[in-house]
Amino acid sequence: xxxxxxxxxxxxxxxxxxxxxxxxxxxxxxxxxxxxxxxxxxxxxxxxxxxxxxxxxxxxxxxxxxxxxxxxxxxxxxxxxxxxxxxxxxxxxxxxxxxxxxxxxxxxxxxxxxxxxxxxxxxxxxxxxxxxxxxxxxxxxxxxxxxxxxxxxxxxxxxxxxxxxxxxxxxxxxxxxxxxxxxxxxxxxxxxxxxxxxxxxxxxxxxxxxxxxxxxxxxxxxxxxxxxxxxxxxxxxxxxxxxxxxxxxxxxxxxxxxxxxxxxxxxxxxxxxxxxxxxxxxxxxxxxxxxxxxxxxxxxxxxxxxxxxxxxxxxxxxxxxxxxxxxxxxxxxxxxxxxxxxxxxxxxxxxxxxxxxxxxxxxxxxxxxxxxxxxxxxxxxxxxx
Amino acid sequence: xxxxxxxxxxxxxxxxxxxxxxxxxxxxxxxxxxxxxxxxxxxxxxxxxxxxxxxxxxxxxxxxxxxxxxxxxxxxxxxxxxxxxxxxxxxxxxxxxxxxxxxxxxxxxxxxxxxxxxxxxxxxxxxxxxxxxxxxxxxxxxxxxxxxxxxxxxxxxxxxxxxxxxxxxxxxxxxxxxxxxxxxxxxxxxxxxxxxxxxxxxxxxxxxxxxxxxxxxxxxxxxxxxxxxxxxxxxxxxxxxxxxxxxxxxxxxxxxxxxxxxxxxxxxxxxxxxxxxxxxxxxxxxxxxxxxxxxxxxxxxxxxxxxxxxxxxxxxxxxxxxxxxxxxxxxxxxxxxxxxxxxxxxxxxxxxxxxxxxxxxxxxxxxxxxxxxxxxxxxxxxxxxxxx
Numbered sequence: 001x002x003x004x005x006x007x008x009x010x011x012x013x014x015x016x017x018x019x020x021x022x023x024x025x026x027x028x029x030x031x032x033x034x035x036x037x038x039x040x041x042x043x044x045x046x047x048x049x050x051x052x053x054x055x056x057x058x059x060x061x062x063x064x065x066x067x068x069x070x071x072x073x074x075x076x077x078x079x080x081x082x083x084x085x086x087x088x089x090x091x092x093x094x095x096x097x098x099x100x101x102x103x104x105x106x107x108x109x110x111x112x113x114x115x116x117x118x119x120x121x122x123x124x125x126x127x128x129x130x131x132x133x134x135x136x137x138x139x140x141x142x143x144x145x146x147x148x149x150x151x152x153x154x155x156x157x158x159x160x161x162x163x164x165x166x167x168x169x170x171x172x173x174x175x176x177x178x179x180x181x182x183x184x185x186x187x188x189x190x191x192x193x194x195x196x197x198x199x200x201x202x203x204x205x206x207x208x209x210x211x212x213x214x215x216x217x218x219x220x221x222x223x224x225x226x227x228x229x230x231x232x233x234x235x236x237x238x239x240x241x242x243x244x245x246x247x248x249x250x251x252x253x254x255x256x257x258x259x260x261x262x263x264x265x266x267x268x269x270x271x272x273x274x275x276x277x278x279x280x281x282x283x284x285x286x287x288x289x290x291x292x293x294x295x296x297x298x299x300x301x302x303x304x305x306x307x308x309x310x311x312x313x314x315x316x317x318x319x320x321x322x323x324x325x326x327x328x329x330x331x332x333x334x335x336x337x338x339x340x341x342x343x344x345x346x347x348x349x350x351x352x353x354x355x356x357x358x359x360x361x362x363x364x365x366x367x368x369x370x371x372x373x374x375x376x377x378x379x380x381x382x383x384x385x
Numbered sequence: 386x387x388x389x390x391x392x393x394x395x396x397x398x399x400x401x402x403x404x405x406x407x408x409x410x411x412x413x414x415x416x417x418x419x420x421x422x423x424x425x426x427x428x429x430x431x432x433x434x435x436x437x438x439x440x441x442x443x444x445x446x447x448x449x450x451x452x453x454x455x456x457x458x459x460x461x462x463x464x465x466x467x468x469x470x471x472x473x474x475x476x477x478x479x480x481x482x483x484x485x486x487x488x489x490x491x492x493x494x495x496x497x498x499x500x501x502x503x504x505x506x507x508x509x510x511x512x513x514x515x516x517x518x519x520x521x522x523x524x525x526x527x528x529x530x531x532x533x534x535x536x537x538x539x540x541x542x543x544x545x546x547x548x549x550x551x552x553x554x555x556x557x558x559x560x561x562x563x564x565x566x567x568x569x570x571x572x573x574x575x576x577x578x579x580x581x582x583x584x585x586x587x588x589x590x591x592x593x594x595x596x597x598x599x600x601x602x603x604x605x606x607x608x609x610x611x612x613x614x615x616x617x618x619x620x621x622x623x624x625x626x627x628x629x630x631x632x633x634x635x636x637x638x639x640x641x642x643x644x645x646x647x648x649x650x651x652x653x654x655x656x657x658x659x660x661x662x663x664x665x666x667x668x669x670x671x672x673x674x675x676x677x678x679x680x681x682x683x684x685x686x687x688x689x690x691x692x693x694x695x696x697x698x699x700x701x702x703x704x705x706x707x708x709x710x711x712x713x714x715x716x717x718x719x720x721x722x723x724x725x726x727x728x729x730x731x732x733x734x735x736x737x738x739x740x741x742x743x744x745x746x747x748x749x750x751x752x753x754x755x756x757x758x759x760x761x762x763x764x765x766x767x768x769x770x771x772x773x
Contacts, residue, residue: 024656251720272410273657
């Protein structure tokens, strides 16, 4: 008890210095937490993928479509429970910076596969009745103030022209990690408009979503589907939804790695600040430590005093930093709107924050602790700050 | 009278560990700040060297990228016959009607399939881009299923060596050469014959039409006429502006994220400088009193402590920038969200970044040092001398 009291009293001797150090730690731990959360958000699509869903697309790349006729052939493959399909629409709502994903989907089957999207029954029925209807995610609706019944004009980039949609339903996620920033509308609406405007592009599907009965057979079913279309005009590539999502993330991996590295740089910066604080503190008190030793306290006790003070400061700073992470992350997510569909502070992030804080506390006390433990009583008593 | 600069410098030298730690913290912030600016500069340089001001890019209206665009043959022919477009010696217009698609090809280091741009060019495609030259092998023969690969793709992807065959669009394509795009975005592309690609992808529309202007000043008139032409639904852009738009999102992302981080991180370094300088003032109260008693004015004491702080910033800048300049050896490749294809670029150090990071480091040091220096300057002579 006395030891703890002494440590805390010591920490509070230079209130300004300790206060500044704690402030620095708060900033560092907070920004570290936010950066880790940004990285998590990057992988959120993959984390939300169901193990029983496969994605079939054109083997050349995503910009090439597949014929609609593949739907029935895929459904006939052994192990397949259901098939749905959709096209990436890639339109612009008012301005290019208002980015959110829009998909033309087969209304009858899509939400049967993606059960994590919770839609009120009567709203869903209204969506089915309205050919120009759309279903939007809760987060998207909140960002742009969409309400049921609103008209949403979207300018097509892949499918030229201005498209009008009416919001008929708003979906919620079954889990916090469910992406509720998407915009879905009838594939039939897209297809019939294309039939009138550019016949050649009609009856083409961007990707097929395949629901399989047994997740363990994913590889086998994928191969069976791809084998069906080998050497055809449009060869397919089938993979699990998770692999498909990770494929996207992997392509921007350089940025993810950079963010990860940078998040550790802030820890290094605060380590330098903290080590400086401890080094100055220990130097000023060298004669006190010598006095303690002269009174009979062991070198280990003196070192523990310094380590204790360092860790105490680090833990206080980290505690405030972690506590602030949640409201700041919430604010940040609100500012970013639909850019990060899922932005939640994970348990691992908090564990890493605690770990880094303790590591900084220990590392900062290494040199001063050693010096204080080793100083000869005579030299220590003679020392002046 | 001024206090000699040597007084400030020697004070830093006496507390080597503290000086090193404080300057080290600042160096890390300068490193992050400079690296971000270098990345953005590298990206911009890549795109500036990709586009020329006297070339125009014609795409379908509001397509944004060549991948999403489609220009019908008749439309391309109308564009081609405009009087503003430069002619070759033989009288043929300097126009390349191009087909741009993406293929997924595994990367060499990770094996991850990554989107690569494949560009089918017309006969004048090379003449329109003088920065591109073949560095090994030869150019593809027109009308054949041969392709040449950009240097960046050649270095980073599997299966694109000379003589290797790529399979896409129901055909096999033989790699016959490697070209150097002079640091442009073309380095991240594969080039082949446009008409052959149209056939194998079963397309009837080009992705874009690239043309050279006879007089770069005629751009506005041409743009106005083409965009108003009822037979066409196209956007006309200068090539350089087109490529700048292609990476605007990536560039914004890098600079916003980087600058936000630099500012947040700099709080840490400023606190470090503040702690160091407050300690310096506290430890030297007696000295300050003596200096004042000797006749040095408050302003001189203030200047001496500010100089000390600024010098910390200067050391941080030198070290941080030195490490950042090493980053020039690193090449970054990532997916460009807009064109949806891989783009490679380098960290590029420009004189502007050197100055910007210097200003940033000094501002950081000043912000950290000003309060402690004011405290030093405000000390009363008697109190200060008594404290010693």
